[in-house]
Amino acid sequence: MTPSDSGRAAVPSGGAPARRRPSAARRRLAALSGTLASVPITLLGLALVTFLIGRVVPIDPVLAIVGDRAPADVVERARLExxxxxxxxxxxxxxxxQIVSGDLxxxxxxxxxxTQDIARFFPATFELATVAIVLAVLIGVPLxxxxxxxxxxxxxxxVRLFCLAGHSLPVFVLGLLSLLLFYARLGWAPGxxxxxxxxxxxxxxxxxxxTLDTALAGDWGAFQDALxxxxxPAGxxxxxxxxxxxxxxxxFMLAELKSEYVITARAKGLSGARIVWLHAFRNIAVPLVTVLAMTYAGLLEGAVLTETIFAWPxxxxxxxxxxxxxDMNAVLGATLVVGLIYVALNLLADLLYRLLDPRVR
Incomplete structure (x- = not known):
């Protein structure tokens, strides 16, 4: 074949040169850009929802500030301001x-x-939710x-009966039973x-x-008391x-263990532990990431009853x-922070998808 023949062979029969596919790095960048571009739209929708909540709730923010017995001219002047x-x-x-400037x-x-109040109260919720999700993952996934x-x-x-009971009982019932048993009756736990x-x-x-502050300070008595x-509440x-x-x-595991590749791996004589943890569990990691991210987000915002029962600030x-x-400013500010947590954890789950699943990449 002559050089001219080889040059003609690279051209499709239609006469147009073959269109090169974008590189893998470019495709990943495009997918990541699309994900990041959706974040401002989501945040804008979140701000709109919180704004409408403040207008739909039958609470007059002006009367909450100046009081119910304030004169009409004071109420009108506050409304104008x-x-x-x-x-x-x-x-x-x-x-x-105001939100963009950080003024809630x-x-x-x-x-x-x-913003100052949220910065003061949020670390306690973060500590409680983080310890709870770590315990839940370490016990729940192996179970x-x-x-x-x-x-x-x-x-x-x-395990199914335990999961049914644990997920069916309301949180406030579990909290009250815990206080009644371990604090009031047995005296094992502090108040x-x-x-x-x-x-x-x-x-x-x-x-x-x-717990972190007391450990850094080296005050182990205070650390044990905080723990x-x-x-x-974390339990x-x-x-x-x-x-x-x-x-x-x-x-997720039941669906994977019935897959053809698992049957083939068993036919080849691979050990059960290798099939479960190195093959099946790796494939359920992607959907499991969503479950864990949303559960953690729920703990960060849904610990209202638990914090109320245990007087957790x-x-x-x-x-x-x-x-x-x-106090609508505080309510809307806290609601906005909860929404930001959900958006951030959703974005984190999406990024983990790309790391764990080559098909998504």
Whole structure:
């Protein structure tokens, strides 16, 4: 074949040169750009939802500030200063500008900026939710795998019954039963709260995470006290979460263990542990990431009842007390932070998809 023949062979029969496919790096960049581009749209929708909540809730923010018995001229002047006499679209753009600048308003209840209150209360919720999700993953995932590999046995039936009971009982019932048994009857656990009165103020708050701050300070008595107070609420949340995680892990594993590649691997004589953990479990890691991310997000925002029962000074309790006191700036600010957490964890789950599953990449 001559050079001219080889040049003609590279051209398709239609006469047009073959279109080169984009490189793998370019495709990954395009997919990542599309994911990141959806974040501002989601945040804009979140801001719109929180704004509409503040307008739909039958609570007058002006009366919450000046009081029910304020004169009419004072109420009208406060309404003008807050811009509530403007059309809704102007109020929304003003609200959006405040969010972008980091101004969530001032709390009527504490007289502090809402951002300052959230920064003070959120570390307690973060500590509680993080310990709960770690316990739930360490126990729930192995339980789900064990139940799937022993399908139909008494182990599988016991795990399913445990998951049904743990996920069906309301959190506040589990919390009250825990206090009644371990605190009131047996005396094994300390009372509600985050720390005993004896240790309050003895350790400087650096991160707001009490167990971490006491450990960094080297005050092991305060550390043990903080850990003891953390055990009950974290255990209740972990029990509720691990039941769901174990149930979903079992369902994912059952689907994978019936796949053709698992049957082929067994026919080749591979060990059961190798098939389960190196093959089947790797394939369920992608859907399991979504379950874990959404469970963690739910713990960060859904610990309202647990924090109320155990007097845990976190974001959930702050949100509840603010709502009872008609403090709409605090309610909307906390709601916005919860929405941001969901968006961030969804984005993190999407990025983990690309790392764990080559097909997505």
């Amino acid at each position: 807050l811009g509530l006499d403007q059309p809704l679209h102007i109020q929304f753009w003003r609200y959006l500008g 308003g001032r709390s009527v209840m504490t007289a502090n900026p809402v 789900g795998v064990l139940a799937a590999t022993r399908q139909g046995s008494w182990i599988d039936q016991g 509600p709260g985050r720390q005993s009165i004896f240790y309050e103020g003895m350790v400087e708050e650096r991160s707001g995470i009490l 003891a107070h953390l055990a009950q 209740v949340l972990a029990l509720f979460s691990l039941a769901y995680i174990a149930r979903m892990t079992r369902a 976190g974001l959930g309790q702050y949100l509840t007390v603010s709502l009872l006191n008609a």
